[in-house]
Amino acid sequence: MFEGIFRCPFWLLPVAFLLLFGCAQTENQRIGSIYELKSDPTEENILEIRSMLDDPEGGVRATALNALVGLEVPDSGILALGALQDEDGFVRRIAAKLLGDIGDPASVPILVELLHRDVDPTVRQSSAESLELLGGDEAVAGLVLGLKDPIKGVRLAAARGIRNLDPNAAISEMARLALEDPIWEIRVQATRALGNTGDPAVLPVLERALDDEDKNVRAAASNALSVHEAVSAQRQRAKP
Secondary structure (H helix, E strand, C coil): CCHHHHCCCHHHCCHHHHHHHHCCCCHHHHHHHHHHHHHCCCHHHHHHHHHHHHCCCHHHHHHHHHHHHHCCCCCHHHHHHHHCCCCCHHHHHHHHHHHHHHCCHHHHHHHHHHHHHCCCHHHHHHHHHHHHHHCCHHHHHHHHHHCCCCCHHHHHHHHHHHHHHCHHHHHHHHHHHHHHCCCHHHHHHHHHHHHHHCCHHHHHHHHHHCCCCCHHHHHHHHHHHHHHHHHHHHHHHHCC
């Protein structure tokens, strides 16, 4: 219906009609304009990007936020924290990721809350990934609870975070995952974490993992036993 109208010369169309149908930018065009503005970060262009934080489309809001954080505007952390309340899950996911990139430990409590409560699993996964980057006891405690998430990506991110931050924080839960989780990638992460503990109590679990149906888990278990031996020996040498 409108195809023929849009081919009409612009000077034949009323201005109001042009604004409504012909001149409004699409979402992709608005996103493209953000990248153009970011490439020339004048004060005026940064203000224009800020105005797009109120765009009706989540993709535009997320792109504007990402651009402002990338430009390291002074209130980057505040903007990202505010975006965690956005109704669009994609915006919340980007905000959660950016908080990890910014590295502000003050964001840990709200990221832990998102990891446990947000209805969007991609937000929970990004929160777990950022908690790993931020570190600290509170982040680790939040990741431990994330090990019971029903979504693969969230459990995987939580297991990887604990393995890298403090593998001794959740030995019993990691042992359960190493032997029972249906996802082989998660069993691998849990097995590796157990090897890093140096705790003799995990040896039976690692030995059982040598018989796992998945070759990647078996390889991880073999390597974890070697790492466990090295960690245990190092601890023995460190004793007075």
